Amino acid sequence: MWIKKPWRLGTRAKLLLRGLRYMPLLPFASIDGWLTVDEAIALFELSRALPNENPLAVEIGSWQGKSSVCLASGLSGKFRPRLCCIDPFDATGDDASAGTYDARAQNLDTGLRGTFEANLRDAGLRHVVDVRQGTSHQHASGWREPIDLLFLDGDHSYEAVKQDVLDWAPKVRQGGYLALHDVVHAKHDGPRRVVEELVRTDASWVDARYVDSMFVARKAMA
Numbered sequence: 001m002w003i004k005k006p007w008r009l010g011t012r013a014k015l016l017l018r019g020l021r022y023m024p025l026l027p028f029a030s031i032d033g034w035l036t037v038d039e040a041i042a043l044f045e046l047s048r049a050l051p052n053e054n055p056l057a058v059e060i061g062s063w064q065g066k067s068s069v070c071l072a073s074g075l076s077g078k079f080r081p082r083l084c085c086i087d088p089f090d091a092t093g094d095d096a097s098a099g100t101y102d103a104r105a106q107n108l109d110t111g112l113r114g115t116f117e118a119n120l121r122d123a124g125l126r127h128v129v130d131v132r133q134g135t136s137h138q139h140a141s142g143w144r145e146p147i148d149l150l151f152l153d154g155d156h157s158y159e160a161v162k163q164d165v166l167d168w169a170p171k172v173r174q175g176g177y178l179a180l181h182d183v184v185h186a187k188h189d190g191p192r193r194v195v196e197e198l199v200r201t202d203a204s205w206v207d208a209r210y211v212d213s214m215f216v217a218r219k220a221m222a
């Protein structure tokens with residue numbers, strides 16, 4: 001029997017309906033990943049709102065570059081913009097995700113890092129991105145620069161998200177932003193628990209909001 005499927009707008013159409021301002025985000029639509037159109041727009045707007053000179057965003061968990069393209073697009077056009085992308089690029093992660101990552105990575109001729117770099121290059125944004133291969137924890141101890149925007153989307157287990165927040169959130173400058181993905185998600189409750197326990201109870205994080213499954217807050221000025 002033929003069953004009529006509900007009619008749905010594709011990602012490109014949804015973006016185009018949001019206006020010409022979001023045309024630079026079109027490459028995000030063809031990259032594999034888990035970001036909604038509203039989350040993509042929120043990341044773009046956050047990085048556009050960063051200082052016009054030497055803005056620094058850090059992304060933990062880049063996969064094939066879907067969210068990286070959104071962050072880098074918002075930074076593009078500023079003076080010496082930098083998006084630092086930290087990922088082992090080996091399809092490892094929490095128990096609930098590793099099988100999916102592994103299955104999807106098997107189909108990539110150029111591997112995860114090669115695909116990530118090609119996606120950023122095809123979007124004309126490779127020059128904005130500083131790739132740091134490895135885990136967030138490996139890179140945290142040597143990190144000294146104040147961060148304007150921190151996006152956490154790496155290992156989603158409770159312990160790992162907690163460690164990411166403890167390692168990295170203190171490095172966000174006053175007035176800077178923290179965003180976490182998958183805080184409203186059936187499969188992962190790590191990000192939600194960490195946001196509730198460590199971020200929402202900490203008065204230094206203000207203007208908290210949710211965009212689909214993403215949490216965003218700003219570090220208060222002292």
Ligand SMILES: C[S@@+](CC[C@H](N)C(=O)[O-])C[C@H]1O[C@@H](n2cnc3c(N)ncnc32)[C@H](O)[C@@H]1O
Binds near residue numbers: 091137155
């Ligand atoms: C959910 S995916 C990221 C999706 C990406 N932000 C996007 O929008 O397409 C999670 C990524 O984090 C990586 N990862 C896992 N553990 C990590 C860790 N400890 N540090 C950094 N990245 C990690 C995974 O291998 C995977 O590439």
